[in-house]
Amino acid sequence: MLESKEKVVAFAGHRYDWHCIGVEDKLPQVLEELIQKGYTIFYDGNYGAFDKKCAGAVLELKHKYPHIKLIRILTYYHHNKDKYETPSCYDGSILPDLEELHYKQKIAKRNDWIIDNCDILVCHIEETYKSGAYRTLKYAQKQNKPIIYI
Numbered sequence: 001m002l003e004s005k006e007k008v009v010a011f012a013g014h015r016y017d018w019h020c021i022g023v024e025d026k027l028p029q030v031l032e033e034l035i036q037k038g039y040t041i042f043y044d045g046n047y048g049a050f051d052k053k054c055a056g057a058v059l060e061l062k063h064k065y066p067h068i069k070l071i072r073i074l075t076y077y078h079h080n081k082d083k084y085e086t087p088s089c090y091d092g093s094i095l096p097d098l099e100e101l102h103y104k105q106k107i108a109k110r111n112d113w114i115i116d117n118c119d120i121l122v123c124h125i126e127e128t129y130k131s132g133a134y135r136t137l138k139y140a141q142k143q144n145k146p147i148i149y150i
Helices: 023-036 049-061 103-116 132-142
Strands: 007-013 039-044 069-073 092-094 120-124 147-149
Touching: 007 023, 007 049, 007 103, 007 132, 023 039, 023 049, 023 120, 039 049, 049 069, 069 103, 103 132, 120 132, 132 147
Parallel strands: 007 039, 007 120, 039 069, 069 092, 120 147
Antiparallel strands: none
16 A cells, blocks of 8 residues: 555656657656656556557666656456566556456546546647547546646
């Protein structure tokens, strides 16, 4: 269980690399500023290029700030739970209670859970149609979460 004083950063962005060109140049500075403001937990949804770039930036910053934590937020377990071993570079994983949902709803509801349980959202969204990232951004806005746009 996370201590209530720990501040959580979440990410939302596109799954394709060509939507994320240049993001890795801006991420380290944005994340370092958040760390200096007391954010220590970073939630990784592990779904696409933006998430991968964010997780990589957090892992790089762990060398300078070993107290920060990268937590993978799972969508669901396959019947073989061994398939979902968390890589050692993560400090843990969380599986929100989504078992009753149809598998097509689980990613969207997992993203809602991430927003409900974070303190700030870092996002990079270029296209808004049929985008789960855009839906997540709109949900964060509705929940009045602070948002950093990259």
